[in-house]
Amino acid sequence: MADHNDPNSVNSIFSDIDISAADVYDMFGYPSDATDEEKVVLALTFAPVPETGVFDTDMLYRLQVNPHARPGRPGGDEWSLSALTRYFDATKDRYLGQREAAEIRVTVNEARMATVRFAGFPAGSFTVRVPTNEVTTIRPPSGSAITAYLGGRDDAFFNDLPGFFRSINYAPQFYNVPHSRPDLRELPIPKTLLELEGNDLFNFDPERPRHGRGVKYDLPPGPYTWEGDSYRKDADGNFRFVYSGEDAQAGINVNALIFEVPLSFLTERPAEERIVNVWGESWVRKAASKIETIPDDPLWTENPVALLRRRGLDDELQHYKLVDTVGQPFADAALSEREDNRQLGANNFWLAPAFVRRLAHLGWGFGPSVTALGLASAFDHENAPVGVHKTYATAATAFPRARKLIFQQLRMPDDSWNKNKLDIPLRRPFEIFIPNVCAIDMDTTGTWPFGRRLEDQVATRFLSLFLDHDASLGRNGYHIETLGQQSLWDSAPITPKTPPNPLVNDKPFLPQFPYLADPW
């Protein structure tokens, strides 16, 4: 589950709330390996509710697609807050100007037949009905066929989720937290990749090895802060890693919408529009739809962007409520603090200041861990010997520390991603996460952050944001796969000696459509 901004109303971490089909997990998107025609693979995964291969008939899922030309590098090399603001403003204007993204919309009925509506594509809008849990071919009014699979699969995400939650001291993964205390979810303890000496709430306890991995205890009375000044070390002087490398998603299924779509179906100008933005949404039928009345627009001033979107809804969507969105892995989980009212999907521009503040907050936690391991940190933590829990009220105060973290180019391990060998700039964090879309570059392999392929270990790649990609390290320097290299951990003073997250999925992906492995 890479998208951890599951609204708390559907979040099954909380024990009184059932897992919900509205909980979207991951958005995958990459250029297909098909040789007959340029195609793109799109896959949205979500909770297998009511069961694997069976869809909740009250749900509606949307895959929104917005192709455009590869943008020029914004703001040159100026690493300033005003340059960042200009980028967000320019992108927002362009993006909101194209709010009428094309979309693939899916509902499934009691007979397990899916209605798939394609709207706003060059070939026009049309609707087909297809069976679930079968590979089917959809023929648009013109052009090449689309391949589709709507049904149960193995979860394609492989990740040490408890390790991630341990790194951010996220209590609901480990404890029964009072429902009335949302402030006790992410506890005010420094974020860290290395266990903190005396952080008894979250440090691995050999007496309770499954704590946080399915076993929870009642949250003890505070204090919920940490007053220590060092990392925890064993008798041999080794740090203790908060990650285990275990695949917490092993043996878990998802329901999925998977399409393999000709690029020429998505855009009339496939030669120019090489970036395919895609994001997914889950919507649940409103109660009022049961009695066929829709209330007027609410008086709602909390979230004007969402209200703007509401007003633009078509007749069908007015009967549904947006619950969850997914574009970039970790865009919400790590950067948006899991708040329900931040379910904005691609239109997350208003979160830009929060993005800066949050990155700086994470930097104060992870940066010193990176340094302690002898690696170069992109975050300016003034050589803090251990993580610091620090929050910022404004982006302006947070920005100087996080400047490099925001602006640095994320280096790739080699050139294989650039399959057409074009002059494609490396991506930078601010471009990746805002807007919150999976931006597939059709001239690349689509490996993250140029899209997202099934085999990408995005959780580990996300952590590489905190490395200094301009610093030297061995022959290849730092890159997004640095932390996934076993050799790095073999030589590090740490236990366990493992990359933070598993390197491969629990089940091999398929070489042919639908690519995600069969369900367990």
Added chain:
Amino acid sequence: MTAALAAAGYRADVAALRRRRREHEAAADPASPAAAAEVLTLRHREAVLTGARPEDLLALADQVDDALARFPTWPDLRLLRAGLALAVHRPDQARTVIDALPGLADLPPGRVLVADLAQFAGDYRAAREGYLRAAQEDPQWDTSARLAALAAATGDVAEADTRYDEAEDDLTVKQLRAFAWVRVQRGDLALSGGDLEGAARRYAEADRAYPGWWYVTARRARLATADERPDDAIAAYWEVLTEVDRPEFREGLGTALAAAGRTDEAAACHDAALAAYTASADRGETHYLHHLAEFCADVVPDPPAAVAWAERDARIRRNGTALSLLGWCLFRAGRTDEARAAVEEALALGAGDALLLARAREIGKEGERHA
């Protein structure tokens, strides 16, 4: 609430809730405050859903007190206990429970409860501020519904409608119980404004969304009485009473029977209701004081007794509702000047619901006649 729970209506919902409660009871670790809170919350849900009988709520409150004695700092238990206290008109207990845990009132659910207490005490401005702040911090459909009820209590029907729209807009088919509840409140609002057709429509919609709920049937029974359809009211009240035996429903049945000319049966029902109300008051309970006052004012008139009960009620909650009732009881007792003072006090608080305004007009007219 899960899809399976809500989609099938009241009976399936209750069955699923009971099943879930039993599962939690069987698995609960007695040393765990989270488990205790979960079990007690499920019992509370079940008690409210299956009748909200005060005796059940009081018994549950005792259980929560036991849990609080073991886990005094678990906030969910305190919020549950405070909510129960307010449900049986014990704001003093609610306040004590909240105050005992520093910081609880600053959490969104705590803030909502404190706002409930303010509304209960007639401090509508503080209630509104509290709800709005809670809604800003943690938007929830039920906070919108509370703001709607507050707007109705202060006479702003348009805002009440808007707030109910907000609440409904937030509810999905996974929450049809809650949706039906909101529709019932909207029906009540329509009924209080004399829009019987609108009320009937809202109640019918509630029933369609969540069929079989006695709570909706009770409203339809009251509407039938107001609409002078006593036979329909009698049938509906009998239906409710087979599910939930509460004295106010016996009173309602008695009134419908009286309207149908069945005076002996009516008297029996009214006697039973009065006996239950009085027994509750004799036990020192406060939740039926306003029922007693209304009963003595309008059902089986005994104006001095009505005034006495209303005064006791108003000592506990000096809000628009209680003062309105006190004014009405005083008026029925021929104490018009005092009646006017009571309703003026209610209006000065900012209260302005339709019933208060109607009573104020009636009392004012009588006052003018004597001037």
